[in-house]
Structures are given as structure tokens and as C-alpha cells.
Amino acid sequence: xxxxxxxxxxxxxxxxxxxxxxxxxxxxxxxxxxxxxxxxxxxxxxxxxxxxxxxxxxxxxxxxxxxxxxxxxxxxxxxxxxxxxxxxxxxxxxxxxxxxxxxxxxxxxxxxxxx
Numbered sequence: 001x002x003x004x005x006x007x008x009x010x011x012x013x014x015x016x017x018x019x020x021x022x023x024x025x026x027x028x029x030x031x032x033x034x035x036x037x038x039x040x041x042x043x044x045x046x047x048x049x050x051x052x053x054x055x056x057x058x059x060x061x062x063x064x065x066x067x068x069x070x071x072x073x074x075x076x077x078x079x080x081x082x083x084x085x086x087x088x089x090x091x092x093x094x095x096x097x098x099x100x101x102x103x104x105x106x107x108x109x110x111x112x113x114x115x
Contacts, residue, residue, distance in 0.1 A: 002096045006103035013107055032113070037084035 020028055029050045036043045041058055048055045092100065101115055108115045 006100045010107050040082045
């Protein structure tokens with residue numbers, strides 16, 4: 001399962017890069033999960049500036065209504081929390097981490113992502 005997920009990560013990142021190859025660079029904003037998790041308000045400001053819209057305070061609660069993202073447990077919470085999750089670093093064995101690095105490491109390096 002770990003190998004499959006690493007291969008999926010590589011596949012989806014390569015597919016995304018392929019799709020974006022024809023889009024003018026000034027129309028693309030790359031958002032890294034780690035940056036979003038560490039500085040959500042700053043990332044929101046950058047997003048609003050990129051889209052050319054006025055800044056506004058970030059939401060602090062999820063509107064209590066049915067959300068149609070089946071399987072995503074955030075729909076069950078009344079509070080919106082963005083946080084860095086790196087539990088995989090402790091949950092994967094050394095062998096599993098090595099396999100992930102062997103599969104995804106080269107592309108992660110090209111993208112400037114530290115695994």
C-alpha cells in the first residue's frame with residue numbers, strides 16, 4: 001500500500017505538471033501544503049492578491065450544513081483547522097520510508113519538496 005500511494009503521488013504530480021505545461025506561468029500559483037499549514041493567513045493574502053480580490057479575514061468555523069465531500073471528516077466538525085500533519089514520518093517503518101524516498105524522492109526534489 002505504501003508503494004502504491006507513493007506511485008500515485010508521483011503519477012498525479014506528473015499529470016498536473018503536464019496539464020499546466022500549456023498554461024502561461026503568470027496564470028499559475030503553486031501552493032505547497034506545508035506553507036499553507038504553517039502560514040494560512042499569509043497564504044490567504046497571497047491567494048487573494050493573485051486573484052485580484054480584496055482581502056478578508058479567514059473563516060474560523062465550518063458552516064454547520066451538509067457538506068458534499070464524502071469521506072472527508074472535516075464536514076463533521078464545527079471548527080476549521082489547518083495544521084501540518086507529518087505523522088507518516090513516525091508511522092512508517094524505516095523500510096517503508098526508504099521505499100517512499102526511492103519512488104517519490106527524485107520528483108519531490110525536482111519540485112523543491114523535502115520528504
